[in-house]
Amino acid sequence: MLALLLRDLRLATRAGGGFGLSLAFFLIVTVLVPFGVGPEGGTLAKIAPGILWVGALLACLLSLDRIFALDREDGSLDLLATAPIPMEGAVAVKALAHWLTTGLPLTLAAPVLGVLLNLPLPAFQPLLLSLLIGTPALSMIGTFGAALTVGLKRGGLLLSLLVLPLYIPTLIYGAEAARRGGEGLATATPLLMMAGITLGTIAILPFAAAAAIRVNLR
Amino acid sequence: MSIWEYANPKKFMETSSWALPWVTGLAVASLLSGLIWGFFFTPDDYRQGSTVKIIYIHVPSAMMAINCWAMMLVTSLVWLIRRHHVSALAAKAAAPIGMTMTLIALFTGAIWGQPMWGTWWAWDPRLTAFLILFLFYLGYIALWGAVDDPDTAADLTSVLCLVGSVFALLSRYAVLFWNQGLHQGASLSLDKEEHVADVFAWPLWLSMAGFGLLFLTLVLFRTRTEIRARRLRALEARERMA
Numbered sequence: 245m246l247a248l249l250l251r252d253l254r255l256a257t258r259a260g261g262g263f264g265l266s267l268a269f270f271l272i273v274t275v276l277v278p279f280g281v282g283p284e285g286g287t288l289a290k291i292a293p294g295i296l297w298v299g300a301l302l303a304c305l306l307s308l309d310r311i312f313a314l315d316r317e318d319g320s321l322d323l324l325a326t327a328p329i330p331m332e333g334a335v336a337v338k339a340l341a342h343w344l345t346t347g348l349p350l351t352l353a354a355p356v357l358g359v360l361l362n363l364p365l366p367a368f369q370p371l372l373l374s375l376l377i378g379t380p381a382l383s384m385i386g387t388f389g390a391a392l393t394v395g396l397k398r399g400g401l402l403l404s405l406l407v408l409p410l411y412i413p414t415l416i417y418g419a420e421a422a423r424r425g426g427e428g429l430a431t432a433t434p435l436l437m438m439a440g441i442t443l444g445t446i447a448i449l450p451f452a453a454a455a456a457i458r459v460n461l462r
Numbered sequence: 463m464s465i466w467e468y469a470n471p472k473k474f475m476e477t478s479s480w481a482l483p484w485v486t487g488l489a490v491a492s493l494l495s496g497l498i499w500g501f502f503f504t505p506d507d508y509r510q511g512s513t514v515k516i517i518y519i520h521v522p523s524a525m526m527a528i529n530c531w532a533m534m535l536v537t538s539l540v541w542l543i544r545r546h547h548v549s550a551l552a553a554k555a556a557a558p559i560g561m562t563m564t565l566i567a568l569f570t571g572a573i574w575g576q577p578m579w580g581t582w583w584a585w586d587p588r589l590t591a592f593l594i595l596f597l598f599y600l601g602y603i604a605l606w607g608a609v610d611d612p613d614t615a616a617d618l619t620s621v622l623c624l625v626g627s628v629f630a631l632l633s634r635y636a637v638l639f640w641n642q643g644l645h646q647g648a649s650l651s652l653d654k655e656e657h658v659a660d661v662f663a664w665p666l667w668l669s670m671a672g673f674g675l676l677f678l679t680l681v682l683f684r685t686r687t688e689i690r691a692r693r694l695r696a697l698e699a700r701e702r703m704a
Contacts, residue, residue: 388625392605392618402601402608406622409597410629413636420640437639441632452625459617 245329245337252341255314266303266346267353273299274357285362292361293371293422299357300350300375301382301411307346308386309403311338312394312457321394325461331454336446339380339387339453347379363426370425373435378418381442384449385410391453395460414441469546471689478682485682489675496669504661516574518666522673524567527595530560530677534602535627538620548685550616551692553623554606555684559677561599568592587637588645594633598626612692 256263277295281287315321324334354375355368363371389407393399417438421431468474500518507514534556540549571589572582583589605622609615 392622393608395614396608399608402604405604406601409594409601409633410625412594413629413632416633416636416640434639437636448628449625452621456618456621459614459621462614 245333248324248329248334248337249341252338253344256310256341256345263345263349266307267349269306270299270303270350270353271357273302274360277361288362289364289426292358292363293367293426294419295361296354296358296363296371297375297415297419297422300354300379301415303350304346304379304382304386305404305407305411307342308390308407309393309400311342311387311390313390313399316394321457322461325457331457332450335387335391335453335457336450339384339446339450342387343380343383347375347383351375351379366428367422367426370431370435371422373431374418374421374438377435377442378414378438381414381438381445382411384442384445385414388449388453388456391456391460394457414438417441466544466546469544469548471548474548475686475689478686482679482682482686485675486679489672489679492668492675493672496665496667496672500662500665500669504665507662510578513574513577514662516570517662518669520567520570520574521666522670523563523570524592525670526673526677527560527563527567527592529674530556530563531595531598531623531627531630533681534560534623538623541616542620542624547616547692548689550620551688552681552685553619554616555688556677556681557599557603557606559680559684561596561603563673563677564592564596564599568596585641586645587634587641590637590641591630591634594637595630598630602626 274295277291277299278288281291312321315324325331327334351372355363355372358368358371386407389403389410392406393403396402417434421434421438424434425431468477497518501515504515506512534553537549537553537556540546541553568589571592575584576582602619602622605619606615609618
């Protein structure tokens with residue numbers, strides 16, 4: 245399993261792996277927002293937590309179809325299915341690799357982009373925390389969606405249609421935590437709720453995703 | 463005699479062809495009587511005027527939108543556990559009906575909301591939850607349409623339906639946390655005091671029964687169509703082989 249994780253990380257970081265693309269996408273989305281809503285600091289500060297969360301979510305979505313599609317093309321997904329490790333474990337490792345190459349960099353980049361959007365000072369810590377807790381759920385849900393659509397020729401658009409509604413609860417709690425932090429309110433409740441969602445998805449979705457992959461490889 | 467006998471498509475076709483006219487008749491009768499009673503023979507509400515009467519479409523369609531997803535959940539489980547094709551086809555047949563019910567509930571709500579709340583749409587928890595439910599239906603139907611092999615499609619959509627149910631519930635309570643409501647509480651209940659006066663409640667029960675029967679009619683009809691379409695495909699395939 246460790247070998248699989250290292251292999252995925254290596255594939256993602258080398259040339260053509262798409263590492264950095266989602267970060268660049270996140271940056272561009274954040275830069276576009278002030279052009280859309282105007283440069284006033286007050287407005288930007290108000291919508292910054294939501295924009296940062298939606299931007300991170302979309303950036304995460306962008307890299308989802310790479311999780312299984314390349315492996316399926318070169319046949320390594322079939323090898324994974326016949327490997328001695330259970331499919332559930334392989335799926336969980338894939339999600340972890342996706343988080344390490346997408347979710348974690350996005351989380352670390354968010355405060356920097358927060359400065360661009362005039363994010364209120366007390367909101368930085370809850371934003372960072374909420375992204376840290378929430379992005380694993382995004383990766384896990386996304387892995388499930390990618391597993392559902394792995395057999396399709398052009399599954400990218402369908403993938404976003406399937407995955408985005410599943411992202412709603414995470415987004416709500418995440419953006420709410422950051423917003424409450426910005427207004428100086430207690431952030432424990434949304435953070436705890438989101439931690440619950442993350443742990444729940446990690447506990448349940450590997451099984452659903454593995455089932456979907458088995459169906460698709462049949 | 464068990465319910466699993468109806469997993470045999472032949473048995474299902476026989477029984478449903480016998481039952482369909484009766485169910486259709488009952489649906490039409492209860493819908494017509496419920497709606498006519500509700501529209502023409504109940505008094506106007508003292509504050510809402512005649513707009514209150516949209517309740518006879520709004521509440522039953524909202525109820526069926528949720529129950530349809532519940533039915534799809536059960537039939538998906540049956541398909542995953544016992545591999546009965548009729549069950550998977552019933553789930554496939556029900557999805558567009560459920561989506562239409564969701565749309566009807568959203569639209570009638572908007573039509574009522576404009577004069578009453580002064581807005582077509584508000585990000586109220588109930589409204590938002592229904593919009594999310596609509597998105598789930600959309601994804602489910604799109605996945606059915608995207609996969610070529612019928613068994614693969616049935617498997618994948620069943621898994622999606624199970625996961626989607628969990629997330630639909632999560633979203634339902636997450637939006638409660640996220641925004642305060644504008645929508646009133648439940649209109650009818652079995653154990654608490656009614657929120658709707660009896661004059662309005664009786665035709666409402668009737669039209670709810672009518673919508674339930676209408677749903678049953680449409681599901682039976684569409685499931686029969688799906689079974690026939692699959693038979694046709696099998697026959698065509700046999701023809702090509704010969």
